[in-house]
Amino acid sequence: MSADPGDDPHVRLLLGAYVLDALDAQETRRVARHLQGCDGCARGYVEVAEAAALLALVRPEDLRE
């Protein structure tokens, strides 16, 4: 089992951190470059970005009954 994102030939494992702008500059460039040439990861990025946008819309007070 490998959880090292560096071993990921695609960038699936980095998409969450990429959306949150939590990657270092080198990783950010790698993800951006990969997304331009990989439809599968580009779709994954859209899904992660949409999920992150939805989460951003949920305010803490909305989570309380």
Ligand SMILES: [Zn+2]
């Ligand atoms: Zn890919």
